[in-house]
Amino acid sequence: MNLRHSLELALPGVLIGAVAGAIAGGLTLLVGQPSGLVLAVPLAIFGGLYGTLLGKGFFRPGAFGPAGLYWMLAFPVARLIQESLTGLGMRDGVLLFLAYQALVSVGFAIGFIWMHERIMPHWLLRRAGDNPRAAALLDSYVQQARRISR
Amino acid sequence: MPIRKLPDAPPSVHILGPTVFLVALGVGMGESYMWPRLVLLFGPEIRWLFLIGVTLQAVVMLEMARYAMATGESIFSGAARVFKPLMWFFFVVAILVYIWPGHLSAGAAAFEEITGIPWTVTAVTGLILVGVVFSLAKVIYNVLENVLSLLIGALVLGTAVVAAMVGSWSDVVTTITGMFSFGYLPSEALTAAWFPVIVGACAFAGPSGMQQMWYTLHLRDSGAGMGVHIPKVRGLRHAGEEEEMPSRGFMFDTEDPAEMAKWRGWRRWVTFDALLLFWGITMLVTISFTVIAQAAVRQNPAVRTAIQGDDREVALSAMSDAVASAGSAVLGTIFLGFIALIGLNATLGLFDSFSRGQADMTHNFVPGAKKVKMSYLYAGFLWGVIIFGILILLFGPADGPSGILDTLAFLSTFAMGAYCVTLLLVNNRMLPKPIRPKWWTNAIIGFGAVFYLGMLFYSLFAFGVVVG
Numbered sequence: 060m061n062l063r064h065s066l067e068l069a070l071p072g073v074l075i076g077a078v079a080g081a082i083a084g085g086l087t088l089l090v091g092q093p094s095g096l097v098l099a100v101p102l103a104i105f106g107g108l109y110g111t112l113l114g115k116g117f118f119r120p121g122a123f124g125p126a127g128l129y130w131m132l133a134f135p136v137a138r139l140i141q142e143s144l145t146g147l148g149m150r151d152g153v154l155l156f157l158a159y160q161a162l163v164s165v166g167f168a169i170g171f172i173w174m175h176e177r178i179m180p181h182w183l184l185r186r187a188g189d190n191p192r193a194a195a196l197l198d199s200y201v202q203q204a205r206r207i208s209r
Numbered sequence: 210m211p212i213r214k215l216p217d218a219p220p221s222v223h224i225l226g227p228t229v230f231l232v233a234l235g236v237g238m239g240e241s242y243m244w245p246r247l248v249l250l251f252g253p254e255i256r257w258l259f260l261i262g263v264t265l266q267a268v269v270m271l272e273m274a275r276y277a278m279a280t281g282e283s284i285f286s287g288a289a290r291v292f293k294p295l296m297w298f299f300f301v302v303a304i305l306v307y308i309w310p311g312h313l314s315a316g317a318a319a320f321e322e323i324t325g326i327p328w329t330v331t332a333v334t335g336l337i338l339v340g341v342v343f344s345l346a347k348v349i350y351n352v353l354e355n356v357l358s359l360l361i362g363a364l365v366l367g368t369a370v371v372a373a374m375v376g377s378w379s380d381v382v383t384t385i386t387g388m389f390s391f392g393y394l395p396s397e398a399l400t401a402a403w404f405p406v407i408v409g410a411c412a413f414a415g416p417s418g419m420q421q422m423w424y425t426l427h428l429r430d431s432g433a434g435m436g437v438h439i440p441k442v443r444g445l446r447h448a449g450e451e452e453e454m455p456s457r458g459f460m461f462d463t464e465d466p467a468e469m470a471k472w473r474g475w476r477r478w479v480t481f482d483a484l485l486l487f488w489g490i491t492m493l494v495t496i497s498f499t500v501i502a503q504a505a506v507r508q509n510p511a512v513r514t515a516i517q518g519d520d521r522e523v524a525l526s527a528m529s530d531a532v533a534s535a536g537s538a539v540l541g542t543i544f545l546g547f548i549a550l551i552g553l554n555a556t557l558g559l560f561d562s563f564s565r566g567q568a569d570m571t572h573n574f575v576p577g578a579k580k581v582k583m584s585y586l587y588a589g590f591l592w593g594v595i596i597f598g599i600l601i602l603l604f605g606p607a608d609g610p611s612g613i614l615d616t617l618a619f620l621s622t623f624a625m626g627a628y629c630v631t632l633l634l635v636n637n638r639m640l641p642k643p644i645r646p647k648w649w650t651n652a653i654i655g656f657g658a659v660f661y662l663g664m665l666f667y668s669l670f671a672f673g674v675v676v677g
Contacts, residue, residue: 075366082367082543098370123485138373151378159378163369166493170366177358 064192068114069107071178075171076106080137097144101137105130106171110179114192120176120200127168134164210280215461216437218474232361232490239413240495241551242315242525245502247410249513250403251395253387253503258407259495260388262414265660267488268653269421272632272646274479277425278434279472279644282458284425284628285570287635293574295631299624300570303419306621307563309606310336310598315525316552319545322526333599335553339560340595344588353561354431360554365490367547368497376500384499401672408622408664415491418621422628423562426569434475435459442565442587463643472644501544564590619665626662629654 080099109129112118118125135157142156151159183197247255276287289296310332317328317335346352372381398407416424429436438459461468505527506512515527525548529541568586571578578586632654636646646654 078363079366079370082363082370098374134373155378159376159381160373162378162381163373163376163497166365166369166497167373169490169493170362170364170369173358173365174362177355177362 064190065111065114066107067186067190068192068196069110071175071182072106072108072110072171073103074106075174075178076102076104079106079167079171098137098141101140102134105133105137108133109171109175113179114196120179120196120203123169123172126172127165130164130168130171131161134167135160210458210460212462213435213438213459215435215468215471215475216432218471218478232487236361236364236491236494236551236554239410239415239417240491241498241548243406243410243413244495245499246524247407248384248387248499249502249506251398253383253499254390254393255395255398255407256384256387256499257389257391257393258411259414261660262411263488263491263495265653265657266415266421267483268650269629269632269657270416270424270483270487271479272636272650272654273421273425274428274433274483275476275644275646276632276635276640277428277436278475278479279640280458280460281429281435281437281439282425283429283566283569284422284631284635285566286458286573287639288631289570289574290639291631291634295627296570296574298627299419299422300567302620302624303563303566306418306624307559308594308597310602313552313556313598313602316549316556319525319548319552322529322545323542323549329602332602335556336560336595336598336602339557340592343561343564343591353557357554357557360550360557361490364547364550364554365494367543367550368494368501371543371547372497372500375504376497377504380500380503381496384496384503404672405668408668409618411664412622412625412661415487417625419566419624419628420558420562421625423566426562426565428479430565433479434472435461440583442568442583460641463641469643560591560594563594564588619669622661622665626658626660626665629658629661633658 077099080102109118109126112129113120118129138160139153139157180197180200183193183200186193187197188194244256244259273284276282276284280287285296285299288299313332313335314328317331320326320331321328342352397403412418428434429439430441432441435458461472463469463472502512509527509530512527512530515524525545529544564587567590568583571586571590572581572583573579633651637651
């Protein structure tokens with residue numbers, strides 16, 4: 060039951076990660092190249108992990124700093140997995156490749172948080188009745204909203 | 210102005226708010242096409258002008274917010290308080306510049322390349338859809354903020370992932386370091402062929418034309434500062450629920466330390482908006498697009514020749530092909546998808562903003578218009594510009610009659626210099642002393658006026674061309 064509750068919190072992040080991966084490459088399946096799918100999978104997993112950690116209180120709703128650091132590690136790893144499996148090649152070597160991906164991850168993190176903060180509260184409203192973890196997280200969102208509109 | 214209480218400021222660090230409109234309008238052709246194009250032609254060092262343009266726009270945004278948050282009035286009302294013809298000037302410029310549906314063409318043409326659907330069909334359908342959605346919405350601001358947030362989120366995520374896949378460390382390093390090559394202007398840039406293009410690109414670094422002025426209306430509708438005392442604009446279907454609009458704005462007690470503490474909270478809130486959300490996201494998207502363009506030229510040197518031409522659609526198509534060759538065929542399609550997305554953002558934002566601005570000026574300054582609800586005026590301008598747009602798309606020149614194109618381009622850039630002067634007058638003459646801008650802010654806005662008007666008139670007198 061606990062696992063299902065955690066997985067439900069992960070769903071918005073999984074969706075955003077998968078869609079982001081699909082945007083750039085998942086659709087490559089249509090032209091017979093599975094490389095995009097390879098990126099969509101780790102991004103979805105890391106996106107879901109973010110939602111789960113948010114539910115456990117590791118991140119604060121809407122806070123960018125910790126989420127930015129999280130993606131600065133997760134995004135290069137996801138890209139490294141993609142490049143390693145598809146063998147497209149890293150022109151500048153692994154270190155510069157990772158440094159570049161970490162730089163780009165800031166943009167990715169802003170987009171991710173921006174989308175997550177739009178989708179998560181609606182999802183929590185739907186699930187709060189059956190899922191105590193969703194109810195607790197929704198409560199922290201409500202408190203945050205009260206603080207903002209006080 | 211009557212005195213009322215200033216609401217408490219929200220925490221300064223936030224992610225959602227009215228800046229989404231400015232980002233939606235600001236991240237457009239300048240970021241995705243004009244600046245990447247200039248980088249390919251003159252090198253990344255030319256981006257110092259972009260840095261100045263966007264930073265200037267961030268300060269303009271802060272100063273636009275100053276008057277709107279302190280009074281709940283738009284900058285148009287502020288302009289009318291200083292000198293009413295100034296407000297009518299902006300009223301007329303908005304109609305002349307923004308009723309032409311040309312801004313739909315780049316996005317719709319990109320959509321045509323992806324799907325094969327003729328761009329006029331997409332553009333007309335888009336226009337009708339925008340009208341229906343804004344007419345059915347209970348509170349237009351809320352619907353639009355939600356839709357634009359999702360679209361911009363998708364744009365930021367997508368461009369970051371594509372840049373990650375096609376770019377390299379050296380691309381991003383040259384793009385960023387190029388921004389600090391202050392004063393770099395190669396001799397080709399100072400020619401009749403390219404200087405007007407550079408002036409146009411500077412005007413399109415961030416929000417162009419009157420978009421910053423409209424931001425004051427979105428700020429008010431979001432309930433920021435004294436905007437909380439002004440009713441929200443509703444969709445046509447819910448116009449009956451609209452509360453009566455006050456005939457003027459309000460002011461808070463600037464002698465009360467508690468009120469001034471709240472004011473400083475609001476200034477921190479909008480500063481975060483200007484620096485992280487507006488400046489940061491605009492920079493990120495343009496850096497991503499520049500990296501993509503550099504990667505495109507590396508893959509296919511023919512892109513440089515294509516991009517030198519004046520035909521925007523050909524250049525975008527060449528960039529899309531090169532991006533495709535860097536990754537896969539679908540990456541090219543996705544690149545065009547971003548251009549279509551940018552077009553959709555701009556259309557949604559522009560139609561709402563134009564109608565909001567014209568309705569605000571009509572309601573407050575056309576005799577007898579106060580009897581009509583603001584929501585009806587908004588709907589009138591919205592459907593007016595939509596019907597005119599459809600007629601022009603079907604039967605006329607989308608960008609406007611060719612004989613006045615130069616005049617429209619001139620007016621759009623001139624309006625930016627004019628609003629800098631307006632800001633100086635409004636904020637320094639109409640606001641109480643404790644909340645007036647500091648001298649250095651005035652100096653930056655003054656520099657803005659010289660920057661926009663100076664480049665515009667230099668181009669006009671030295672080369673006989675206004676804006677490229």
